[in-house]
Amino acid sequence: MDARLVPPALAAWTGALVALGLGWGPGVLLAALALVAAAFGGRRLLAARRTAVSAGPTGSAGSTGSAAQAPRWAAGLLASGICAAAVGGLASTAAHQVAGHPLRAAASAGSAATLEIVLTDDPAPLRNTGPSGGARVVVRAELVAAQAAGARWRGDGHVVLLAPAEGWAGLLPGQRATASGTLGSSTRSDLTVAVLRTRGPPRDVGPPPGLQFAAGDLRAGLRDASRTVLADEPGALLPGLVVGDTSGIGADLDRDFRTAGLTHLLAVSGSNVAFVLGAVLLLARLGRLGPRTAAVLAVLALVGFVVLARPSPSVLRAGAMGAVAILALALGRKRSVLPALAATVIVLLLVDPALAVDAGFALSVLATGALVLLAPVVVTALRRRRVPPGIAEALAIPLAAHVVTAPVIAGLSGEVSLVAVLANLLAAPAVAPATVLGVLAAVLAPWWTTGAHAAVWLAGPEMSWLVWVAHRCAAVPGATLHWPGGLTGGLLLAGLVLLALVALRWRRVRLVALAVAVGLLLVLVPTRVAPVGWPPADWAMVMCDVGQGDGIVLATGEPGRAVLLDAGPDGSAIDGCLSRLGVRSFALVVLSHLHADHVDGLAGALRGRPAAAIALGPVHEPLGALAQVTGRARAAGSAIVGLDPGVTLRWPGLALDVLGPLHPHTHVDADDGTEVNDTSVVLRATTPLGRVLLPGDAEAESQQALLASGADLRADVLKVPHHGSRSSLPAFVTAAHARLALVSVGQGNSYGHPNPAMMGLLAGTGALVRRTDQSGDLALVPGAGGGSAVVARGDPRPDPRRR
Incomplete structure (x- = not known):
């Protein structure tokens, strides 16, 4: 080379x-x-x-x-x-x-401002916006004019807007708009002048450029065809895989793709371009066309794909990287791959120096380099050891890509996926055909709906397979390894990877590494996937570790059947917990209130588990979360029912008394987290091991109403309200006289939960306090001397919002 x-x-x-x-x-x-x-x-x-x-x-x-x-x-x-x-x-x-930009000083002071902007990329969904949900988007734009701190000026500069999805999500790159809000300083070193937080829709919206309008029409056609032909998650995934349109992908699927190391499939990358150009060049070869004709067709396909995926900076970067890889390989000039890639890097940095700190740029360069440099070396090494050619290539590509990109991903996320190679190996056969079929569907959609639907239908099995791979791999306990984040963590892992690659050149080192790997497979993996003694016998309740949220399973006395109270923020987490417990169906699913950290994991809970009904409290806000829940219920064939105070529900080994909320507000501000929390359903569960008080996220107002009503709040076990926050009344917490206090909270969460004063109050009552962020899943089991005890599974999960 x-x-x-x-x-x-x-x-x-x-x-x-x-x-x-x-x-x-x-x-x-x-x-x-x-x-x-x-x-x-x-x-x-x-x-x-x-x-x-x-x-x-x-x-x-x-x-x-x-x-x-x-x-x-x-x-x-x-x-x-x-x-x-x-x-x-x-x-x-x-x-x-x-x-020296004049907007920087106004941003440092947190001034109100009105900006006139031109969008430079598609508004991207903002994941994990907080427990109250509320869809928001990130809008990247170029500044045209600004008014802030009593001054007005015209000028340029990159700005980022954090805006509500309503009104902003449908805008296209190249459109002009005006927005008002509060300025903030950028924490990134990517030449962003300021960040504007706005709560209103855009004003003075201009028409999109013709090229962007055409691209939007094609993308909308693909989106509509996918939603019409495929189920929810596969239908949302296809536009994301083909053109990077992730607007329909839910937080559950997005998190599972991250955990499984498949995030690169949800963004336009060089591989998308490589698949499209590869299909064109293959057809040219089958048609016995000459090299020049094939090159012309490849260029036309490249331009067309860039138009389809929108010519934003990220797409242009991916186009350049993909073109370097596929054209050099297709023309048989392998020696030109490395200099062409290096030249592309230099040119792109000259055009936009901010790409140097862009994670997508680094991943594109590394992945392209791995595809054309490292993968052939791995294939040769495997072939030398008599591995069949097809298997060798299937192993080499995901392995090479994961090895070179893992340091960047570790620095960004603070974790290393231990299932990424396996997940990419399983996913690889479906990606290329699905990408080509998706592009075909997008091209056909504006003119031939039936043809577009047929192409999407052919891509359906591949999409379902990718969804299954992501969910299954993400549900593996210990799928990710916590790692130092930032530049330090990335360089540390890069050094270890380089050291390992050098060390593996010696046969003795390879034998020792193989022995260590086998030992880990035989000892550590089984104990992490199915820990000895889990699930414990005769459990009555399990508080699943779902990160920063709630997910509680109550045994009904019927094998494989349970009642679920809340589903947490992460579908893979609750799905894994339920699978370990052997829960196959639900007598009832109760959603205490409609905050994201209690309902976003519902799809994972219902994955393969029928539910007789899904119960909600008297207040149905936020409306977006209600629509999500009703959609999940409809897809699962479950009825939506209401729960009112005074109702008692019974099963052979469980009784649930609905205690609150007693005086819910008729109109609730969906953006007010406290108001929504005070609509939480408050339950008292009677189990063979005693009473359990389950107050959800009820805060002071709801708790005061229950205390004033004289309700019987005594319980052997208290689920500490609102993840142990300081919003609870001491009188309410101590009224239970509980011997066990269980806190469902995410490791390292950004909310400061649980509150130290609250933990001190509970400890002062003599209660044994156990937390999911320290102990993982917590099970209520029979005590040695009668009564109840708590058993911890271990392996606590971090707060998903830190990713």
């Missing part, structure tokens, strides 16, 4: 990183040093050439060899210095302009 352009590409990247990460001053200094290095390299190169010319044909072999060797490193130093100086200089200039 010709690696001469690799050092200049790395130097250019380093120059941009220094300028953007450390500031324009260090960037200018590095650019100056790079120019000095370039001048030195150029001078040494010129001197070496003069020496070689003066030596002529009569020169000694030693002097000629020395003269020939000098230009090799000198040319590299010259090219690297020029690239570092050019990109670093551009990045430093841009960073200096951002630092």
Whole structure:
């Protein structure tokens, strides 16, 4: 491989990183040093050439060899210095302009502002917006004019808007709009001038450019065809896989794709382009077309795909990376792959230096490099060990991609997926045909609906397979390993990966590694997937560790049948807990209230488990969450029923008394978390092991009403309200006189739950306090001397909102 352009590409990247990460001053200094290095390299190169010319044909072999060797490193130093100086200089200039932008001071002061903008990318769904839900989007735009802090000016600069989905989600890149809100400083080093938080719809919206309108029409056709032909999750996934349209993908599926290491499938990447161009080149070869005709068709397909996926910066980047990989390989010029990739990196950084700190850019470069450099090496090594060609290639591609991208993903998410290689291996056969069929459906949709539906129908099995792989792999206990985040964590994992690759070159090291891997498979994996003694015998209640949320399972006395109280924020978490407990159906699912951390996991809970009914309290806000719940219920064939205070429900081994809410507000502000929390259904469960008080997220007002009513709140076990927050009344918490207090809370959550004062109050009552963030799943079981005891499964989950 010709690696001469690799050092200049790395130097250019380093120059941009220094300028953007450390500031324009260090960037200018590095650019100056790079120019000095370039001048030195150029001078040494010129001197070496003069020496070689003066030596002529009569020169000694030693002097000629020395003269020939000098230009090799000198040319590299010259090219690297020029690239570092050019990109670093551009990045430093841009960073200096951002630092002095008049909007920066207003953003630091948190001023109100009105911005006139032009969108540069599609509004992207904002995941994990908080327990109250409320769909919001991230809007990236270019500033046209601004009014803030009593001043008005015109100018440019990158801005980011956090806006409600309503009114913003349908906008297209290139459209002008006006927004008002509160400014905030950007925490990213990507040349973003400011962040605007707005709560209203856009004003003065202009028409989209013709190209973007055409792309929007094609994407809408694909979206409609997918929703018409396929089930909810496969239908939402197909547009995401083909053109990066993730607007229909729910938080549950999104989290499972992240956990399984399949996130790259939900964004337009070089692989999308490679699949499309590969299909075109294959058809050209089957039609015996010449290389030039095939190249023209490939270029047309590339342009068409960029139009379909929208020519935003991310799509253009993916197009460049995908074109480098597939065209170089298809034309049989493998030596040109590495220099073409390095040249693409340099050109893209010159056009947009902010790409240097863009995770998508790094993943695109690494994945493309792995595809054309590392994967063939792995295939050769496997073939040498008599692995069949098809299996070797199937193993090599996901393995190579995961190895090189894992450090970046670990730095971003603070975790390493232990199932990513397996998940990508299982998913790989479905991705290429589904991508090609999806593109075909999008092209056909505006003119031939039946043909588009047929293409989507053919892609249906592949989509269902990908959804199944994501859910199953994400449900594996211990699917992710917690890892230091940020640059430190990424560099640490990169160093370990590099060390491992070097060490595996020795046969003895490979044998030791194989023995360790087998030992882990035989010992650690079984104990993490199915820990010894779990589930415990005769459990009456299990508080599932679902992260920052609630998910409680109550045994009904009927084998495989239970009552579920809330489903948490993560479908894979509640699904895994229920699978471990052997729950196959629900006598009832109770959703205490409609906050995301209690209802977003409902799809995972209902996955393969019929529910007789889904019960809600008297207040049905937020309306968006209600629509989500009713849709899930309809898909599962479950009825929606209401629960009112005074109702008692009975099963052979369980009784549920509905205690509250006693005085719910008729009209609730869906954005007011406290008001919605006070609509929580409050239950008292009577089990063979005693009483359990289950107050959901009820806060002070609801708790005071229950205390004033004289309701019998005594219980052996208390589910601590609202994840142990400080919003509970001490009188309510102590009224239970509970011996056990269980807290459902996410490890490392951003809300400060549980509150130390609340934990101190509970400890002062003599109750044994156990928390899911410290102990994982908690099961209520018979005590050694009678009564009840609590058994912990371990392996606590982090708060999903930290991802």
